[in-house]
Amino acid sequence: xxxxxxMGKSKIETLKVPDPVILNPHDAILRVTRxxxxxxxxxxxxxxIPTMEQGDxxxxxxxxxxxxxxxxxxxxxxxxxxxxxxxxxCGQCEFCHKGLWSACDNTNPNAHLMETAYGYxxxxxxxxxxxxxxxxGGQAQYVRVPFANxxxxxxxxxxxxxxxxxxxxxxxxxxMAAENAQIAExxxxxxxxxxxxxxxxxxxxxxxxAGRVIAVDRIPExxxxxxxxxxxxxxxxxxxxxVLQAMRDLxxxxxxxxxxxxxGLEAHSNQLQxxxxxxxxxxxxxxxxxxxxxxxxxxxRKGGTLSVPGVYxxxxxxxxxxxxxxxxxxxxxxxxxxxxYMKPLLERIEKGQIDPSYIISHRITLEEAPHMYEVxxxxxxxxxxxxxxxWAEKAA
Amino acid sequence: MAExxxxxxxxxxxxxxxxxxxxSRTLGANVVExxxxxxxxxxxxxxxxxxxxxxxxxxxxxxYGLWHNVEDAPLWQEQIASVTRTGEKTSHWTMQxxxxxxxxxxxxxxxEPGHRISWRSIGGDSENAGEVVFExxxxxxxxxxxxxxxxxxxxxxxxxxxxxxxxxxxxxIENLRQFKAxxxxxxxxxxxxxxxxxxxxxxxxxxxxxxxxxAQPPGLERMAS
Numbered sequence: 222x223x224x225x226x227x228m229g230k231s232k233i234e235t236l237k238v239p240d241p242v243i244l245n246p247h248d249a250i251l252r253v254t255r256x257x258x259x260x261x262x263x264x265x266x267x268x269x270i271p272t273m274e275q276g277d278x279x280x281x282x283x284x285x286x287x288x289x290x291x292x293x294x295x296x297x298x299x300x301x302x303x304x305x306x307x308x309x310x311c312g313q314c315e316f317c318h319k320g321l322w323s324a325c326d327n328t329n330p331n332a333h334l335m336e337t338a339y340g341y342x343x344x345x346x347x348x349x350x351x352x353x354x355x356x357x358g359g360q361a362q363y364v365r366v367p368f369a370n371x372x373x374x375x376x377x378x379x380x381x382x383x384x385x386x387x388x389x390x391x392x393x394x395x396x397m398a399a400e401n402a403q404i405a406e407x408x409x410x411x412x413x414x415x416x417x418x419x420x421x422x423x424x425x426x427x428x429x430x431a432g433r434v435i436a437v438d439r440i441p442e443x444x445x446x447x448x449x450x451x452x453x454x455x456x457x458x459x460x461x462x463x464v465l466q467a468m469r470d471l472x473x474x475x476x477x478x479x480x481x482x483x484x485g486l487e488a489h490s491n492q493l494q495x496x497x498x499x500x501x502x503x504x505x506x507x508x509x510x511x512x513x514x515x516x517x518x519x520x521x522r523k524g525g526t527l528s529v530p531g532v533y534x535x536x537x538x539x540x541x542x543x544x545x546x547x548x549x550x551x552x553x554x555x556x557x558x559x560x561x562y563m564k565p566l567l568e569r570i571e572k573g574q575i576d577p578s579y580i581i582s583h584r585i586t587l588e589e590a591p592h593m594y595e596v597x598x599x600x601x602x603x604x605x606x607x608x609x610x611x612w613a614e615k616a617a
Numbered sequence: 618m619a620e621x622x623x624x625x626x627x628x629x630x631x632x633x634x635x636x637x638x639x640x641s642r643t644l645g646a647n648v649v650e651x652x653x654x655x656x657x658x659x660x661x662x663x664x665x666x667x668x669x670x671x672x673x674x675x676x677x678x679x680x681y682g683l684w685h686n687v688e689d690a691p692l693w694q695e696q697i698a699s700v701t702r703t704g705e706k707t708s709h710w711t712m713q714x715x716x717x718x719x720x721x722x723x724x725x726x727x728x729e730p731g732h733r734i735s736w737r738s739i740g741g742d743s744e745n746a747g748e749v750v751f752e753x754x755x756x757x758x759x760x761x762x763x764x765x766x767x768x769x770x771x772x773x774x775x776x777x778x779x780x781x782x783x784x785x786x787x788x789x790i791e792n793l794r795q796f797k798a799x800x801x802x803x804x805x806x807x808x809x810x811x812x813x814x815x816x817x818x819x820x821x822x823x824x825x826x827x828x829x830x831x832a833q834p835p836g837l838e839r840m841a842s
Contacts, residue, residue, distance in 0.1 A: 226814035238812040245804045246837060272827065275820035276813040293803065313801040315672055315758060326671075327798040330806040333787060334827055345806060351827050357811045365811055368802075 223611065224278045224361035225590045230268030233591040238278065241357065241365035246293035249369030251285035251303065255382040256359045258282075258590065258597065258607045259307075259390060260416045261485075261532050265349070266594050269486060269509075270534055272334055272352040280360030281307035281347040282389040284382060287373075288363065294370050303373035304567075305366055306559030307390045309345040309356065312371035323556035328368065329354045338535075343556055360590060362611045374563045383608065384570055387417070387577040393562035395421025395483070398530035399429050401553035402479035407432035409472045411520060412452070413513045414483035415443035417606050418530050420580050422481050423450050428574070435471050437464055439489070442603045446580065458491050468520040476522035485531025488512035494539075501538060511537040518545050529554035580606040586613045646733075646748040646765035663769055667786040670763040671797045677751035677760045678731040680800055684749055685734060687723075693795045693805060693834050695788055707739070715830065719743055744769040747789075764793050783831045795834055805836040 224238045241250055259282050264270050284304040287297050297303065310317050311327040325344035329335065332342035334352040345367070348358020357365065366373060376385050395418045402422075404410055410431045412419050415438035426434050427450065436447035437455045444454040455467045468476055486509035489495060498510040513531065518541050521527050527550055545552065569575055582605040585593055590609055597604045646668065648655060657668035673680055683689070687708050691697045698713040706725040711718060721741025727748075728734055737746035745768040754761045766789045783791070795805045809832070816824065824830060 222812070224812065224814070228814065228817075229819075234814070236814045238814055241812050242810065244807045244810050247802070247804060272823070274813075274823045275817045276815050278813060311798075311802045313674060314797075315674060318674070327802050328806050330808050330833060331827055331829070332794060333791065351823070351829070354806070355808045355827075355829065357808075357813060361812075367806065 222362040223587045224357075225280060225587060225609075227265060227273050227277045227279050228275050231266060233266060233279070233594050235587045235590055238361075240363050243289060243291045244365065245367060246291045247368050247370045248291040249287055249294055249297055249366045249373070250289040251283075251305070251359075251364050251366055252288050253283050253285040253359055253362055253364055253611045254302075255285075255386045256280050256283035256361075256609045256611060257386060257389075258360070258594065258609070260418065260597075261349075263594070263598050264485075264487060264532060264534070266598060267487065270350045270352075272331075272350045272355075274351060274355070277348065277350075277355070278357040278359075278361055279348045280358035280364075281349055282386065282391070283347075283359030283364060284376075284386050284389060285359075285364070287369075290369060296370055297373065297375070302376045304376060304385055304388045304563065305347075305359070305364075306372045306374075306393075306563060307347055307349075308343075308372075308556055308559050309347070309354065309367050310371055310560055311368055312560075317371075317560075320558060320561050322558040322560040331355055346556075360587070360609060360611070362587075372560065374567060376567070378571060380570065381578075383578040383581060384576055385567065386608065387421070387580075388563050388566055388570075390557070390559070391417040392421045392566055392575075392577050393559050394418050394530050394557040395423075396425040396428075396562055396566060397557045398422040398481050398483060398528050399425035399431075401526070401528035401530075402426065402481055403526045403528075403551065403553075404429045404431050404479055406430040408478040409433040409435065409475075410479045410481065411435040411437065411468055411477035411517070412447075412481045412483055413437045413517060414485075414531060415440070415447045415454075416483065417580050419443075419481075419483035420446055420450070420605075421577070422483050422530065423447055423452050424575055426479075426481075427451060428569075433471070435468065435477060440600055442582070442605055446605060449579075464516055465520055472522070476520055476525065478522055479526045479528060480517040480521040482513045482517050482527070482529045482531045484513040485529075486510060486533045486535075488514075488531075498538070509533050509535055509537050511540055515539065515541055518550070521548065521550050523548045524550065526551045526553065528552075530557070581608050583607045585609055586615060587611050646735075646750040646763045648763055657765065658767075664767060665769070665786060666765065666767050667789045668763065668765045669790045669793050670761055671793055672754055672759050673762055673797045673800050674759040675800050677753055680760050680762060681731045681734070681751050683800055684751075684796070685728075691834065692836055693799045694792045695783065695795070695831055695834055697834075710741075710743075712743075721745075762793065762797070764789060783828045787828070788831075795836075799836050803837055805834055807833050807836075809833050 287301040308323040309328040310322040310325040314326040316324040328345035335342035345354025410426045434452040436452040439458040490512040658666040698711045701709045719742040721738045721743040724739045726735045735748035747766040
C-alpha cells in the first residue's frame, strides 16, 4: 500500500510499504477512505516530538471501511463504516472505567519511555512517536486499529465522510477544551489559536453557553473563519495591538472568565520573548515555546479557568506560576478523552447543529501530502485544513 | 510474619543465592508493614533488586491462578520460550534472547493460594529469586499486585542487558505490565509486525535504544495457534 512516512526532521515521503495485518484478537483492519493532516503533525514534521523513527507511518485522523476483524471483535464486521479516535484505549483498566480514556494503562507497548519523561504513561496514539506507542498511523491506504472493540464509532447514517471525519480528533479536542474551560452561561471566553482545534473550541464554547468569544491569531483566513462563528477577533500582529489590553477592553476590565490555549509548544510571537524562547530552544535549554501559556495566565480573570488543548512536550521556562496562584485560577489540560465525546458529538452533527467540514481548505492525494506539510508549516496557500483521499490518483 | 519478612529481606542481601536454607530465602514484597512504608532493598554485592506494583481490575484469587500456572508464563513474560513442570513445586525455564539460550530450574518456596507465591532458582544459567503478593486494593478497585525480584548480574545480565538492550530490572517491570494487560484485556499491546518505511541506520539504532528489538510476548494468540 501507499503511506505517508516520516523520514527525518522536515523530511516526509509517500512510500510503498507492506499492508497491515491483524496482530491481536481485538484488532481490525480498515480500508482508509479519508484521512487528514493535523496541526500537531506539524510538531512531528518540525522535529519537536522526540522518539520518532525513520520510516514511521504518520497520521492519527482517519476513517474508513472495515476490511477484516480479529477473533474477539464482535461489534464490527467487514463493510462497516467507522471513524477512529486517535487515542487507543482498552476499555477495561481503571482509567478507562473512570472515563479517562487517553490515560489508558494497557495500550502503550513503549510505556517505559513515557514513564521516564512523565512519571506515568498515557495511552498509545496512532502515528505519533514511539514514546506514544509507535503505532503505524492512518495517512495510508490501510491501517490496523487495535482495540477495535472499544474505539471505532460506527457511522450508520449517510452523512458524507467529510462531515464526520473530524470526530477522529479535532472536533472532540476542541469540545473538551471548551468543557475544560468550565463555561457558565454568558461567560467571556478567549481562545488563542484559530487553527482547527481553536475553531472547534470557539464553536463548542458558544454551544456551552459562552456570551462572548474572543479569538486570537495572526492568519487572516483563520480569523475570518472565527468571525464566521461569531467570535470577536484580535490579530496580535497588527500595529498597536496588545493582547492583554484587548482582553481587558473586551471584558469590562475584568479579564476573560476562561482562556483556552489552542496553540501549544510552537507558539509564535512578534515580541522580544518570542526571540528569547526561540534561542533557548535552539540551545536546548528549553523544549517548548510557552508564549501563549504565559499570556493566557496573565489574561485570565481572578478565579478563572485556563484550558490547554494545545500540545506541550517537555520543559517550559518562565511560566508565571505566581500569577496563576495569586489569582487562584484553575488549569485543565491533556490529551482528549475521545471515547467520551465521539457519540454525543456525532449526534450534534446528525441534528445539524454543526457541520465540521467548514474548515476544509484543501483536498489532496497521498502523493501530494509531503508537499502540503511544507505548505501548511509555512502558512501558505491559505491552508485551514487538509484532507487526504488515499485512493485518489490526482487532486480532486 | 511481618517481622520475619523484614528481617529476611535485610539478611538476604548478605547471602549467596541458593546457598541458604529455604526459610531464610523468603523475600518481602510487602510495601507496608506495621503501618510503615517499606522501601525496596538496595543493590549490593552484585545482587540487584527490583520491586514493582500494578493495580489490576480483577480478584486476587483469579490473578493468583494466572500467575501460578507457570507453564503459561511464555504468554506474558518477555523472551521466555518455554516453562515445563518438573515436579510439584519445580519447573524448568528456557529463555531465548537475541543471541542465545539460558536455562534454569526454579522452585516454589512459599505458596499461599489467592495471596502470595515466592520462588528461587535452583541451578542453571540464572540466579534469581522472587515473590509476588496479591492484595485487594482499597475501595474495591481491584487487586494490587506487587513483585519483588532479586537476581545476580551474571550470564543473565549480560544476556539481557548488553545484547538485547533490555535492562533486567526493566524486564521485571515490563513483565508485570504485560501480566496486567493480559489479565485485564486478554491481549498484550503489540506493534511488532506492523508496516513501516525503511528504518535506515538511525531508525534501527533508535529502535534498539527503545528496547523495541525485544520480542513482544504473544498473549493469548499463542494459545489460539
